Each structure stands twice: as structure tokens, then as C-alpha cells.
Amino acid sequence: MGDLGAFDQLYREHAGRLFNLAYRMTGTAADAEDLVQEIFLLAHRKIGSFRGESSIGTWLYRLGVNLCLDHLRSRSHKDTRATESLDDNRERGQRLPAMPSNEMTLTRLELERAIAELPESYRSAFVLHDIEGFGHGEIASMLRIAEGTSKSLVYKARMRLRRILTGPATDHRELR
Amino acid sequence: MSCDKFSDSIGALTDGTIGPDAKRALDEHLKTCAACRALAADLGRIRDEAARLPRVEPPDALWAKVRGRLEAQIAAGARPGWREKLAAWVAGPATRPVFGFRLAAVSTAVILVVAIATGYVLIRQRGGQPGAPAAGPATEAKMTAPSGNAADQEFVQSVEMELKLAEDHYEKAIAGLEQIAKVDEGTLDPQVAAALQKNLGIIDQAIRDSRVALQSQPTSQVAQATLFEAFRRKVALLQDTIALVNEMRKGDQAGAARALQNLNRG
Numbered sequence: 001m002g003d004l005g006a007f008d009q010l011y012r013e014h015a016g017r018l019f020n021l022a023y024r025m026t027g028t029a030a031d032a033e034d035l036v037q038e039i040f041l042l043a044h045r046k047i048g049s050f051r052g053e054s055s056i057g058t059w060l061y062r063l064g065v066n067l068c069l070d071h072l073r074s075r076s077h078k079d080t081r082a083t084e085s086l087d088d089n090r091e092r093g094q095r096l097p098a099m100p101s102n103e104m105t106l107t108r109l110e111l112e113r114a115i116a117e118l119p120e121s122y123r124s125a126f127v128l129h130d131i132e133g134f135g136h137g138e139i140a141s142m143l144r145i146a147e148g149t150s151k152s153l154v155y156k157a158r159m160r161l162r163r164i165l166t167g168p169a170t171d172h173r174e175l176r
Numbered sequence: 177m178s179c180d181k182f183s184d185s186i187g188a189l190t191d192g193t194i195g196p197d198a199k200r201a202l203d204e205h206l207k208t209c210a211a212c213r214a215l216a217a218d219l220g221r222i223r224d225e226a227a228r229l230p231r232v233e234p235p236d237a238l239w240a241k242v243r244g245r246l247e248a249q250i251a252a253g254a255r256p257g258w259r260e261k262l263a264a265w266v267a268g269p270a271t272r273p274v275f276g277f278r279l280a281a282v283s284t285a286v287i288l289v290v291a292i293a294t295g296y297v298l299i300r301q302r303g304g305q306p307g308a309p310a311a312g313p314a315t316e317a318k319m320t321a322p323s324g325n326a327a328d329q330e331f332v333q334s335v336e337m338e339l340k341l342a343e344d345h346y347e348k349a350i351a352g353l354e355q356i357a358k359v360d361e362g363t364l365d366p367q368v369a370a371a372l373q374k375n376l377g378i379i380d381q382a383i384r385d386s387r388v389a390l391q392s393q394p395t396s397q398v399a400q401a402t403l404f405e406a407f408r409r410k411v412a413l414l415q416d417t418i419a420l421v422n423e424m425r426k427g428d429q430a431g432a433a434r435a436l437q438n439l440n441r442g
Contacts, residue, residue, distance in 0.1 A: 007246060011239055019234035033238055040242045041249055111225050130226035155187040158219045166218070 007040060014057055015040075017132065018064050024127045025068040026075075027116040035071060039064045054141055061134075062142040065124055072120050106165060114164040118157055125153035126161075179205075179212050186212065190219040368420070375413055382406040 018039055022032035042063050050059050115123060124143060128134045129150070134142070136150040143150065185202040188194035194202065206213045386403035 004243060004246060004250075008239070008243070011242060015234050015238065015242075016231065019238070020231050023232045024229075029232065032232070033234065033241075036234060036238060037242050037245055041245055044246055044249060106221055106225050108225070108229060111222070111229065115226075126226070130223050131229055133227070151187065151191070154191075155183075158187075158190065158222050161222050162215070162218045165222075 007044060010043070010056065010060070011040060014060050017057075018060065021061065021064055021127060021132055022068055024115065024131050025065075025123060026071060027112070031071065035064070035067055038067050042067065058138060058141060061128075062144075065128070065142050069120055069124060110165060111161070114161045117164055118160055122153055122157035122160055125150055126157035129154045130158075179209060182212060186216050186219065189216055190223050372413070372417055376410070379406050379410045379413065383410070 015036060019032050019036050022035040022039075023029060026032060026035065039060065043060055046063070050056065054062075115126065118126060125139055128139045128142065129136065136147045136154075139145075139150040140147040145153075182202055182205050185194055185198045188198065189202060206216065383403065383406045386406055390403060
């Protein structure tokens with residue numbers, strides 16, 4: 001069972017971070033558990049396609065992010081949208097929590113709930129950059145996007161979070 | 177001054193990647209713009225709080241679940257074999273550090289095919305008496321083969337199966353090599369590439385013809401010999417192509433000329 005030995009090691013090295021990624025992407029521990037299982041099963045099936053162009057960790061994260069995105073897209077969440085414009089300025093109907101205008105309070109719970117409201121593309125870039133600490137180059141490789149797109153997505157995600165956390169009147173341009 | 181102009185700078189400030197000139201200009205703007213100061217502060221807080229979110233650890237029992245499902249997947253045969261791995265390696269973009277390795281893998285594949293094929297021919301040419309001494313990998317297999325007619329038949333079938341596996345492997349390696357050629361089409365002179373394709377086409381036709389002949393006359397030694405001769409020619413052609421590409425990549429004109437000569441001779 002040499003494969004299982006190798007996967008045991010891979011699991012020990014990467015499962016923690018992959019679980020955290022899946023948890024932050026989906027917002028539930030149950031979904032994260034399912035996704036981590038799927039990530040390692042998929043990695044086992046696709047190990048032949050790993051070409052060593054990136055680290056095995058980056059490759060696993062790419063599989064993981066894509067599985068998380070597939071999961072979110074297939075999930076029948078009322079807030080889930082299949083695609084999101086990078087220049088999305090639409091208002092969201094549901095804001096959690098209702099905060100006094102122009103004043104951003106930020107607790108862990110509020111931030112977590114706000115992250116859960118982010119569109120998928122924003123959320124994946126934000127989770128990978130601001131929570132998991134990956135660089136834009138690594139994120140670009142994982143999501144197969146340009147590095148500049150990764151920067152833009154993270155910036156827009158932070159802007160959206162701010163708007164969710166403070167209310168619509170706090171949008172920078174609206175204040176001018 | 178428009179605040180929109182400073183969006184990128186505020187983003188870069190939050191990321192810690194802002195340059196000195198942009199930082200000076202932004203600082204000047206922030207002195208007089210409360211909205212942008214608030215924005216920069218809020219984005220910084222969001223970044224900091226996100227980095228401080230506690231890491232959620234997987235439950236201890238999760239590995240047991242993953243392991244159980246991996247075992248089931250392996251038992252179901254879903255694991256890619258070494259042939260697929262080789263094909264995947266070969267199919268990768270031809271970057272210089274791994275190129276030699278991938279070519280080595282292709283060479284290994286074709287050498288394996290020839291070795292097995294040679295053993296197979298020796299066995300068949302001895303009238304289906306695999307107990308006779310033979311060279312190559314078939315020898316090892318033969319040493320553990322059972323005796324008697326039924327056992328001999330079983331052994332021949334085993335060799336046939338090995339040959340089929342090797343052929344599959346060989347074909348996948350060829351497919352990978354063709355992908356390398358596509359990626360590196362600029363490396364080979366178009367006329368050389370065309371000549372290579374033409375020769376490969378001729379050999380492939382010979383392989384197809386031999387297989388058709390073998391289907392109608394499975395015991396025909398002529399058809400067998402023709403098939404394996406076509407295999408050997410294809411192996412030689414590929415080895416020459418590999419040598420040519422390697423010499424060209426090294427910038428060795430004399431070596432490339434020699435390799436090209438061999439290729440044309442093939």
C-alpha cells in the first residue's frame with residue numbers, strides 16, 4: 001500500500017490548510033469534511049497529471065479550490081450565483097448585520113458572515129490571499145487567472161466586505 | 177482631486193505593495209480626504225482581521241474516512257497506472273529541465289516494447305516452446321513459468337498479454353511524443369518534421385498491415401516478423417528524432433547534423 005503511505009503523508013502536510021480553505025469557502029464544517037475527502041480522492045485519480053510545474057501543495061489547492069467552486073455552484077443556495085462580474089456594483093438584498101452607516105464594526109463572527117455573502121470569485125481570491133496567505137502569483141496559478149485579476153478580485157472582495165459590514169451608504173464613491 | 181484615481185493606490189497600500197511615489201501622492205490625498213482615510217483604514221482592518229481568523233482543524237477521524245475511500249477507489253481500479261503517468265509526463269509542456277527526463281521515459285517505453293516483442297518472437301519462432309532459453313525480459317518470466325503443454329500455452333498467453341500491455345504503453349508514449357512535437361514545432365525544421373511524419377506514416381501503415389495479416393493468420397511467422405520489424409523501425413526513428421531534438425536544444429550543430437543524417441537514413 002505504497003500509495004496510501006504517500007497519501008497519508010500528503011494528508012498530514014496539507015489536510016489542515018485544505019480543510020480550513022474548504023471551511024472558509026463553504027462556511028460549514030460538514031461541507032469542508034466532504035470536500036477534503038473529495039480533494040484527496042480526486043488527487044489520487046489525477047496524480048498522473050501532476051507534472052511538477054508547481055509544488056504539490058499548490059496543485060492540491062488548485063484541485064481544492066475548483067472542487068469548492070463546483071460545490072458552491074451546485075449548492076442550491078439562494079445567495080449563490082454561478083458567475084459574478086468583476087465590476088459588480090450591485091446591491092445585495094441581505095446585509096448582515098445592519099450597522100450604523102459609515103461605521104464599521106468588525107467582530108470575527110461578523111466577518112465570517114460577510115465572507116459567506118461574497119460572490120464565489122471574490123471569495124476564493126479573498127480566502128486564498130487574506131486568510132490563507134497565498135501570494136497573487138500563486139493564486140493566479142491556482143485559479144488560472146492573471147495576477148492582476150487576482151489583485152483586482154481581492155480588492156473588490158475587501159470593498160464588498162466593507163459595504164456588507166457598514167451598509168450601502170459607506171461606499172467610498174457614494175460618500176463623495 | 178478625484179478619489180477614483182487613488183483606488184489602486186489604496187489597494188496597494190492594503191497589500192503592502194505600494195511604491196514610494198504612489199505612497200507620497202496618496203499620503204497627500206489622505207491628509208485632505210476623510211472618506212479615503214476611512215476607506216484605507218477599513219480595508220486594512222478587514223485584511224488584518226481576516227488574517228487573524230482562527231484556523232479550523234479537520235476532525236481526527238477524517239483521515240480514516242479518506243483512507244477508507246482511497247482503499248475502495250484503489251480496489252475499484254480507478255488508480256492511474258504507470259502507463260498513464262508516463263503518458264502524462266510525456267504530454268507536459270517541454271521545459272528544458274524535464275525534457276530529457278520525459279524523453280528518457282519515452283525511450284524506456286519503446287525499449288520495453290522491443291524487449292518484450294523480441295522475447296515473444298523468440299518464443300513463437302521456437303514453435304511455441306517457451307521452455308527454450310531466450311534472452312531479454314522474457315527469460316525472467318520463463319524461469320517462473322510452469323511446465324507442460326497447458327502451462328506452455330498459459331505462458332504464451334501471458335506473454336501475449338504483456339505484449340499487449342507494452343503496445344498500449346508504447347502507443348501512449350507515442351501520443352505524448354506527438355504532443356511534445358506540437359509544443360516544440362518550432363524546434364524542428366518544417367521539412368524535417370514533414371519527413372518524420374511521412375516516415376512514421378509509412379511505418380504505421382506497415383504495423384496496421386501486419387496486424388490485419390496476424391488477425392487472419394495468427395500463427396504466421398512472416399506476419400509476426402513484419403510486425404516486430406515495423407516496431408523496431410519505429411523505435412529507431414523515434415530514438416533518432418529524440419537525439420536530433422536534444423542536439424538542437426543543446427545548440428550542437430555537428431551533433432544535430434549527425435542525428436539528422438541518421439533520421440534521413442531511417
